[in-house]
Amino acid sequence: MVLVIGTGGAGLRAAIELAEAGVDVLAVGKRPKEDAHTALAAGGINAALATMDPEDSWQQHAADTIKESYLLADPRTVEIVTQGAARGIDDLERYGMAFAREEDGRISQRFFGAHKFRRTAFAGDYTGLEIQRTLIRRAQQLDIPVLDGVYITRLLVHDGAVFGAYGFDLASGRRYLIQADAVILAAGGHTRIWRRTSSRRDENTGDSFRLAVDAGARLRDAELVQFHPSGIIEPENAAGTLVSEAARGEGGILRNALGERFMARYDPDRMELSTRDRVALASYTEIKEGRGTPNGAVWLDVSHLPRQTIMTRLPRVYQTLLDLQMLDITREPIEIAPTAHYSMGGVWVRPEDHSTDVAGLYAIGEASSGLHGANRLGGNSLIELLVFGRITGQAAAAYSQSLTAQRRSAAAVAEARAEVDDLLAADGPENVRALQRAIRNTMTEHAGVVRDEEGLRAGLAELSVIEKRMADVGVHPDIAGYQDLAHAFDLKSAAMAARATLESALERRETRGCHNRSDHPDQDPALRVNLVWSPATGVTRESIPDVPDEISALMQEVSTEGKLVE
Numbered sequence: 001m002v003l004v005i006g007t008g009g010a011g012l013r014a015a016i017e018l019a020e021a022g023v024d025v026l027a028v029g030k031r032p033k034e035d036a037h038t039a040l041a042a043g044g045i046n047a048a049l050a051t052m053d054p055e056d057s058w059q060q061h062a063a064d065t066i067k068e069s070y071l072l073a074d075p076r077t078v079e080i081v082t083q084g085a086a087r088g089i090d091d092l093e094r095y096g097m098a099f100a101r102e103e104d105g106r107i108s109q110r111f112f113g114a115h116k117f118r119r120t121a122f123a124g125d126y127t128g129l130e131i132q133r134t135l136i137r138r139a140q141q142l143d144i145p146v147l148d149g150v151y152i153t154r155l156l157v158h159d160g161a162v163f164g165a166y167g168f169d170l171a172s173g174r175r176y177l178i179q180a181d182a183v184i185l186a187a188g189g190h191t192r193i194w195r196r197t198s199s200r201r202d203e204n205t206g207d208s209f210r211l212a213v214d215a216g217a218r219l220r221d222a223e224l225v226q227f228h229p230s231g232i233i234e235p236e237n238a239a240g241t242l243v244s245e246a247a248r249g250e251g252g253i254l255r256n257a258l259g260e261r262f263m264a265r266y267d268p269d270r271m272e273l274s275t276r277d278r279v280a281l282a283s284y285t286e287i288k289e290g291r292g293t294p295n296g297a298v299w300l301d302v303s304h305l306p307r308q309t310i311m312t313r314l315p316r317v318y319q320t321l322l323d324l325q326m327l328d329i330t331r332e333p334i335e336i337a338p339t340a341h342y343s344m345g346g347v348w349v350r351p352e353d354h355s356t357d358v359a360g361l362y363a364i365g366e367a368s369s370g371l372h373g374a375n376r377l378g379g380n381s382l383i384e385l386l387v388f389g390r391i392t393g394q395a396a397a398a399y400s401q402s403l404t405a406q407r408r409s410a411a412a413v414a415e416a417r418a419e420v421d422d423l424l425a426a427d428g429p430e431n432v433r434a435l436q437r438a439i440r441n442t443m444t445e446h447a448g449v450v451r452d453e454e455g456l457r458a459g460l461a462e463l464s465v466i467e468k469r470m471a472d473v474g475v476h477p478d479i480a481g482y483q484d485l486a487h488a489f490d491l492k493s494a495a496m497a498a499r500a501t502l503e504s505a506l507e508r509r510e511t512r513g514c515h516n517r518s519d520h521p522d523q524d525p526a527l528r529v530n531l532v533w534s535p536a537t538g539v540t541r542e543s544i545p546d547v548p549d550e551i552s553a554l555m556q557e558v559s560t561e562g563k564l565v566e
Contacts, residue, residue, distance in 0.1 A: 009389070011187075019139075037200075046119050047085035048086070051106040060554050065377050192494070194240075209222070219534065251302070435466055451505050
């Protein structure tokens with residue numbers, strides 16, 4: 001049996017591949033599968049189908065991806081994804097997904113920023129939601145058991161090989177001991193450790209990082225986090241919720257508190273259509289230098305656009321702001337600030353099958369690393385789920401079938417059980433939620449859009465204090481369930497993810513893509529490496545293979561005229 005942890009697009013696609021191969025599979029997730037993070041992805045999914053531009057190719061897709069990664073993407077990983085992308089779209093079609101199509105039946109594709117050709121397939125402005133629904137439907141057809149509301153606390157390992165996982169039910173507290181030949185980790189990234197994030201509460205808390213590292217795996221590129229330029233400020237419980245970049249694409253204007261259209265200072269040619277990292281940096285700079293609103297934000301204004309344009313092209317943005325703030329964007333500007341959006345690093349994996357340092361353990365989706373480098377190409381994350389969901393499902397199936405016996409360890413199980421018991425007995429004065437907030441404040445202050453040596457060292461000092469306080473937490477399940485116990489494990493995950501991020505960001509003494517070091521404003525050719533982290537070794541440097549000639553020859557500046565750059 002193979003266990004899949006995480007029931008978003010990556011986890012479900014892997015589970016489907018295993019079931020279709022005749023392997024027993026169980027998928028577990030702490031969130032309802034209908035509401036996985038994948039469902040929030042709006043823009044589209046990339047594949048060089050050449051339905052709109054016949055000259056497109058997987059090689060050009062690979063070239064665009066590597067160039068946009070600031071040369072930190074692994075070329076082998078990129079080749080596998082771009083070559084397998086059309087197959088990924090075929091799989092979705094086979095499962096019954098309805099893509100937007102041209103009148104003659106071709107799958108419609110549109111431009112996304114930094115793509116040379118139109119290669120982003122879509123379904124309205126809810127592509128991720130439609131993919132998630134399609135995968136859930138296919139999993140139901142295959143009778144794949146999916147457990148919602150189960151929190152995995154630890155992977156079970158013996159002699160360097162995984163043999164299952166331990167966890168509990170979020171509602172009842174019932175314990176789960178799951179024996180498995182192999183485990184596929186698809187539990188997302190770590191963007192929730194910042195104060196403003198496009199993730200919902202209690203998702204992307206770094207669970208994948210902690211589970212993998214505690215099992216003996218390593219992390220790669222933890223410092224490379226994409227900040228989206230436009231997250232809302234209020235209400236507090238929704239801070240960081242995205243205003244789609246389509247708002248800028250349709251003609252939205254950015255202004256500071258003085259009313260100045262400030263992008264003229266940072267990218268006078270492209271203005272609001274500049275790259276995601278550059279717009280986020282511009283907004284951050286305006287706020288930091290005192291030209292932001294009293295709330296520490298800037299204004300995004302679409303009120304000058306025709307009401308009809310807003311209602312037909314930005315319906316989700318209109319509805320979201322009305323629901324959350326009673327704000328009518330046809331009349332009033334939106335208060336926004338940069339928000340932590342996507343973990344481009346993750347668990348260290350081999351490009352061929354996404355296996356880790358631990359035998360039988362795999363990581364996929366935002367939990368893994370290798371594809372995005374220092375900047376993610378819009379639309380690449382959804383295709384990554386499909387390509388590596390399929391490949392890793394096959395690899396885990398083969399590994400499972402190759403085992404003649406499964407070695408287990410009573411000591412490993414006892415340790416996992418004791419970890420939960422000890423937390424349930426914890427009755428210290430420290431509040432878990434308050435400590436989570438302290439980590440978010442530290443990361444926002446010292447490891448946000450712009451970083452420097454002094455700030456990162458201050459962040460590590462603050463984190464050390466928080467880690468000491470974590471020894472005195474109190475955990476109190478109540479009539480509503482065991483969420484407080486889950487928050488305590490989320491806190492452990494957040495602390496580890498924060499340490500990996502801060503230590504790696506300190507080591508990367510350069511500015512490259514999403515990683516802005518104000519004390520090292522230039523790119524350093526010697527740092528065209530991946531930074532790999534574990535508690536035992538700290539940060540080490542890993543060289544990146546050369547880009548194949550057929551791909552490097554295609555790496556060129558892509559015209560941005562008429563396109564929104566992501």
